[in-house]
Amino acid sequence: MSEPVTAAATAAVAAATAVATAAANAAATATAAPGGLLSGGLLWSVGIAFVGGLATAITPCVYPLIPITVSLFGAKKGVPVSRGAALSALYVLGIALTYTTLGVVAASTGRIFGAVMASPWVVGFVGLVFGGFSLSLLGVYEIQLPEGLRTRLNSVGGAGPLGALAMGLVSGIIAAPCTGPILGSILTFIAGTGNLKLGGLLMLVFALGMGLPFFLVGTALVALPKPGGWLEKVESALGIALLGTALYFVKNTVAVLRDLLVPSTWRLLGFVALAGVGLSLGAIHVSYKAVDARKKALKLVGACMVALAGFGIFGSLQVAAAGGPDWRHDVDAAVAEARTSARPVLVDFWANWCAACNELDDKTYPDARVVAESFRFTMVKIDASEQDAEDRALSAKYAVAGLPTVVFIDSKGNVVPATRFTGWVDAETMLAAMRSVH
Amino acid sequence: MRAPHLGALVALMTLACAGAGADRAHAAAATAAPEPDVGSKVDVSAVPLEKPVPAGTTAAAHLVLLFKADATHHWGAPLKILVNGSPPVTPAKKTLGRTDAVEPGRDKAVTRLEFDVPFAASATGDGTLSALVSMFVCTETVCDSVDRTVVWKVHAE
Numbered sequence: 001m002s003e004p005v006t007a008a009a010t011a012a013v014a015a016a017t018a019v020a021t022a023a024a025n026a027a028a029t030a031t032a033a034p035g036g037l038l039s040g041g042l043l044w045s046v047g048i049a050f051v052g053g054l055a056t057a058i059t060p061c062v063y064p065l066i067p068i069t070v071s072l073f074g075a076k077k078g079v080p081v082s083r084g085a086a087l088s089a090l091y092v093l094g095i096a097l098t099y100t101t102l103g104v105v106a107a108s109t110g111r112i113f114g115a116v117m118a119s120p121w122v123v124g125f126v127g128l129v130f131g132g133f134s135l136s137l138l139g140v141y142e143i144q145l146p147e148g149l150r151t152r153l154n155s156v157g158g159a160g161p162l163g164a165l166a167m168g169l170v171s172g173i174i175a176a177p178c179t180g181p182i183l184g185s186i187l188t189f190i191a192g193t194g195n196l197k198l199g200g201l202l203m204l205v206f207a208l209g210m211g212l213p214f215f216l217v218g219t220a221l222v223a224l225p226k227p228g229g230w231l232e233k234v235e236s237a238l239g240i241a242l243l244g245t246a247l248y249f250v251k252n253t254v255a256v257l258r259d260l261l262v263p264s265t266w267r268l269l270g271f272v273a274l275a276g277v278g279l280s281l282g283a284i285h286v287s288y289k290a291v292d293a294r295k296k297a298l299k300l301v302g303a304c305m306v307a308l309a310g311f312g313i314f315g316s317l318q319v320a321a322a323g324g325p326d327w328r329h330d331v332d333a334a335v336a337e338a339r340t341s342a343r344p345v346l347v348d349f350w351a352n353w354c355a356a357c358n359e360l361d362d363k364t365y366p367d368a369r370v371v372a373e374s375f376r377f378t379m380v381k382i383d384a385s386e387q388d389a390e391d392r393a394l395s396a397k398y399a400v401a402g403l404p405t406v407v408f409i410d411s412k413g414n415v416v417p418a419t420r421f422t423g424w425v426d427a428e429t430m431l432a433a434m435r436s437v438h
Numbered sequence: 439m440r441a442p443h444l445g446a447l448v449a450l451m452t453l454a455c456a457g458a459g460a461d462r463a464h465a466a467a468a469t470a471a472p473e474p475d476v477g478s479k480v481d482v483s484a485v486p487l488e489k490p491v492p493a494g495t496t497a498a499a500h501l502v503l504l505f506k507a508d509a510t511h512h513w514g515a516p517l518k519i520l521v522n523g524s525p526p527v528t529p530a531k532k533t534l535g536r537t538d539a540v541e542p543g544r545d546k547a548v549t550r551l552e553f554d555v556p557f558a559a560s561a562t563g564d565g566t567l568s569a570l571v572s573m574f575v576c577t578e579t580v581c582d583s584v585d586r587t588v589v590w591k592v593h594a595e
Contacts, residue, residue, distance in 0.1 A: 351514075351515070351574075351581065352514060353512040353513070353514035353515040353574075353576070353581075354512075354515075354574075354576060354581040355512075355576060355578060355581075356576070356577070356578060356579050356580050356581060357581075359578075359579075385514065387516040387574075401582065401583050402580050402581055402582040402583060403574070403580070403581040404580075404581075422580060422582075423579045423580035424578075424579045424580065
C-alpha cells in the first residue's frame with residue numbers, strides 16, 4: 001500500500017469506528033441536560049461525524065465523480081471563483097438538507113420504538129444490519145438501487161443554482177452503493193438514540209464533511225489526487241470500521257464484549273498485535289475482486305480481526321479515560337429518559353457522613369470492570385446527607401432504610417427488588433448485580 | 439490459512455479473551471451482600487430517676503447511647519431526640535440533637551453519647567417522660583436508620 005493510501009485508510013478506520021462510540025456518548029450527554037448539547041462529548045462526536053462524512057467522499061462511487069459533478073452544475077474552468085463557490089455551496093446544501101431530514105426522521109422512529117431497542121433480539125438484528133453493510137463495503141456484495149430509480153435520479157438537476165441544489169438533494173441516494181452502508185448504519189444508530197437534535201445535527205455535519213471536497217473542487221481551491229486502486233482500500237477500511245461499530249453496538253447485550261473493554265496493558269498489546277496480524281492477512285490491501293478464494297477468505301478473517309482489535313482499543317481507551325461512572329443527580333428525569341432510550345438505571349443513595357458510601361466511591365465504582373458495565377446504565381447518585389423532607393420522601397419511595405443503598409431499575413422502568421442491596425459491596429458483587437439487570 | 443497465521447490468531451484471541459473469562463467467572467461466583475442488622479449494635483438506655491422530683495421544679499433525666507463493636511455515630515449523621523411527657527411531667531425542651539450531648543464530640547465519630555433531658559413537674563403525682571431517639575448508626579460497611587423509644591417513670595411530691 002502506498003503512503004497516501006495507508007494514511008487515508010487509517011484515517012477512515014479511525015474516523016468511522018469512533019462515530020458510533022462518540023455519538024453514543026453524545027446521546028447520553030445531550031439527554032442529560034439541555035446545556036449538555038454544547039459539552040465536550042458532543043463537540044467530539046460532531047468532529048468525528050465530519051471526518052466520517054469526508055471519508056465517505058473518498059469511496060469509489062463518490063470520489064471519481066467529484067470533478068464531473070461540479071462541472072455538471074456549472075462550477076468549471078473559466079467560471080468566476082465566487083460563482084463556483086456559490087454553486088458548490090448550493091450543492092452541499094442539497095446534500096445537507098437530505099441527510100439532516102433523514103437524521104431527524106430516523107431519530108423520530110427511535111422515539112416511537114425506543115423501548116423495543118431494549119430487546120437483545122432487536123439489538124442483535126441491528127448489529128447484523130451493521131455487519132451486512134460492512135460486508136458490502138469490504139466488497140463481498142454490492143448494494144444497488146433499482147435500475148429505473150437510478151436512471152431517474154441521474155437525470156435530476158443540471159447547470160445553475162437550482163440544478164446544483166437538486167443534484168445535491170439526490171446525490172447521497174445515487175451514491176448508495178458506497179454511502180448506503182455508512183449512512184444506513186449511522187441512521188440505525190440515531191434511531192436507537194431517539195434524539196431528534198442529535199440526529200439532525202450529526203447528519204448535517206456528516207453531510208458537510210461529505211460535501212467539503214465538492215466545495216473545494218468547485219471553487220478551484222484544490223486539485224484532487226487521481227482515483228485508483230487506493231479508493232477500494234479506503235472502502236475496505238470503512239467496512240472494517242463499520243464492523244467494529246457493529247461490535248460496539250451489540251456490546252450491551254453481550255457481556256463478553258464488555259469484558260474485553262476492561263483496560264489492561266496486556267490486553268491492549270494483544271489487540272494491537274491482533275490488528276497487525278489482521279492487516280498482514282490482507283484486511284485492507286487485498287482486493288475482494290481477486291479471484292483467489294483463499295485470499296478472499298483471509299481478507300475477511302483479517303478484517304474481522306482488525307475490527308475486533310479496533311473495537312477493543314477504542315472501547316478500552318474510552319473506559320480508561322472515563323475513570324468512573326458518569327453520575328447524574330435528578331432521579332426522576334434520569335428514569336424518564338432512561339425509559340425512552342431503553343437503558344437500565346442504577347440509583348445510589350449516599351451521605352457524606354457515611355464511611356461505607358465513601359468506600360463504594362473509592363473502591364467499587366472506579367473498578368474498570370464496573371466502569372465498563374456502567375456505560376450500559378444511566379447512573380444516578382442521590383445525596384441523602386441532610387435527611388430533610390425531600391431526602392425522606394425519596395428514601396420512602398425507594399424503601400431506603402440504610403446507606404449506602406443501591407437500587408436497580410430495569411429498562412422498562414420497573415424497580416428490580418431482588419437486585420437491590422444496602423451496605424458496601426466489592427466490585428465483583430456490584431458487577432454481578434449490574435449484569436443481572438437489563 | 440498458513441500455520442503461523444493460525445497459531446498467532448489463536449494465541450492473540452486467547453490473550454485478549456483470557457482476562458474477560460476470568461472476570462466473568464469471578465462475577466458469577468459473587469453473591470448479593472446480606473443486609474446487616476446495625477440496629478442491634480446500639481443500646482439506648484434511660485437511667486432510672488433515683489429520687490422523687492419536688493413539684494413545681496425542674497430536673498433532668500439521663501439518657502445513654504452506647505454503640506457496640508465497630509458501630510459509631512458520626513458528627514454529621516442525623517440524630518434527633520423527640521421528648522414527650524404525661525401530666526404532671528412536661529419536657530423543658532421538646533427536641534434534642536447531637537450538640538445537646540453532655541460531650542458532643544464535635545467533628546468525631548463517637549461510640550458513646552449521653553444526654554441530660556430536662557423536664558418540669560408541675561404538680562404532685564406520677565407521670566412519665568419519654569424520648570424517641572432517631573439516628574443513623576454506622577459501621578464500616580453500612581449506616582442504618584435506627585429508632586428507639588425510652589421511658590422514665592417520674593414521681594413528683
